[in-house]
Every structure is written in structure tokens, then in C-alpha cells.
Amino acid sequence: MTQYVKDMxxxxxxxxxxxxxxxxxxxxxxxxxxxxxRSDNDTWCFPGGAMDLGEKAEETAKREVYEETGLIINDLELFGVFSGEELHYIYPHGDEVYIVDVVYKARQYKGHVEIDNESKAFGFFDLSNLPQKISPPVIPIINTLLKQTNEIK
Known part of the structure; x- marks a missing residue:
């Protein structure tokens, strides 16, 4: 959680x-x-997190990936911006958020995955065999990814 979110x-x-x-x-x-x-709600998600004040979205994406996985990403490609009721969420401890998530794709990275305390585990999954318990704000992103993948085939 960023200092800004803590202050708010x-x-x-x-x-x-x-x-x-x-x-x-x-x-x-x-x-x-x-x-x-995820450790907080026992669901699966993509690496990412909250933007710091004054930070660019690309900087947030790279920082969060590094903090959560130890990977260094350089080849960000904008996938989409997700917001609205579908990204409304109440965390298990009661904090309520409406998320605006700038989502990128990356195919090149350096390093080996080493998760931080925000996660219990990690895995690389085929799109046809994703985990069942997906974090609710991630579901619209996955649906869009699956739709685009099927359109390409």
C-alpha cells in the first residue's frame, strides 16, 4: 500500500x-x-498495484512487477484501461475501492521470480488452464484477454 493510500x-x-x-x-x-x-484474499492476480503520487503508469507497472516478483520488465505494451463497477472491490479487511487499472503486456523480462509477502505462490499458466479463484477486479481483464486471444486464432 502506498503512503498516499495509507494517508487517505x-x-x-x-x-x-x-x-x-x-x-x-x-x-x-x-x-x-x-x-x-494473493495472501490477502486467497485469489490469483497479475502483478501490479497502486500508483504513487506523481508516478507515471509505466513506472508503476515496472516498479510493482519488480517489488512483487523480482523481475525487470522493459517491453511494456498497453493492453487496456479497466475501470467502472466491474473494478469495484471490498478487501477482506473492509477497505472499499474503485480501481482504474492501466494494464500492460510484456514478453521479455530479466531475472527469476521471487515473490514478496503479498503472495503465497506464483505460477505460469496456459490461458486455457487458469486458476479457478481469480481476484474479482482481475476477471474483466482475463475475459478481455481470452476474447482477444480467441479472435486472433
């Missing part, structure tokens, strides 16, 4: 907060996607 939570408690962030769909050489098993 002191002011508004668990009330809805508009939260801007970025995430990255990382593909390996076998076209599998990297997903993280």
Missing part, C-alpha cells in the same frame, strides 16, 4: 477510494501468463 485511509477509513494503478500480463516463452496467489 486515515482520513476516510474504509469508505470508497478511487485507486489508480497498473498491472502487467507477463508471458513466458511458451505463451503462459504469470499469476500470483
Amino acid at each position: 485511509r486515515k482520513l476516510i477509513g474504509t469508505k470508497p477510494l478511487l485507486l489508480c494503478g497498473a498491472s502487467v500480463i507477463i508471458f513466458d516463452t511458451q505463451d503462459r501468463v504469470l499469476m500470483l496467489h
Whole structure:
């Protein structure tokens, strides 16, 4: 959680907060996607997180990937911007957010995955065999990814 979010939570408690962030769909050489098993809600997601004040979305994406996985990403390609009711979420501890997620794709990375304490596990998954328990704000992103993948075939 960024310092900005912590400061805002002191002011508004668990009330809805508009939260801007970025995430990255990382593909390996076998076209599998990297997903993280979240510690807070026991679901799977792509690496990503909240934007710091004054930070560019691309910087957020690269920083969050590095913090959560230890990977260095350089080849970001904009996948889409996701927002609205589908990205409304209430965390298990009660914080309510409306997320604006700038999502990128990446196919080149350096390093080996080493997860931080935000995740319990990680895996590279075929799009046809994704984990069952997906974090609710990630579902629209996955649906769009699957739709685009099927249109290309």
C-alpha cells in the first residue's frame, strides 16, 4: 500500500477510494501468463498495484512487477484501461475501492521470480488452464484477454 493510500485511509477509513494503478500480463516463452496467489484474499492476480503520487503508469507497472516478483520488465505494451463497477472491490479487511487499472503486456523480462509477502505462490499458466479463484477486479481483464486471444486464432 502506498503512503498516499495509507494517508487517505486515515482520513476516510474504509469508505470508497478511487485507486489508480497498473498491472502487467507477463508471458513466458511458451505463451503462459504469470499469476500470483494473493495472501490477502486467497485469489490469483497479475502483478501490479497502486500508483504513487506523481508516478507515471509505466513506472508503476515496472516498479510493482519488480517489488512483487523480482523481475525487470522493459517491453511494456498497453493492453487496456479497466475501470467502472466491474473494478469495484471490498478487501477482506473492509477497505472499499474503485480501481482504474492501466494494464500492460510484456514478453521479455530479466531475472527469476521471487515473490514478496503479498503472495503465497506464483505460477505460469496456459490461458486455457487458469486458476479457478481469480481476484474479482482481475476477471474483466482475463475475459478481455481470452476474447482477444480467441479472435486472433
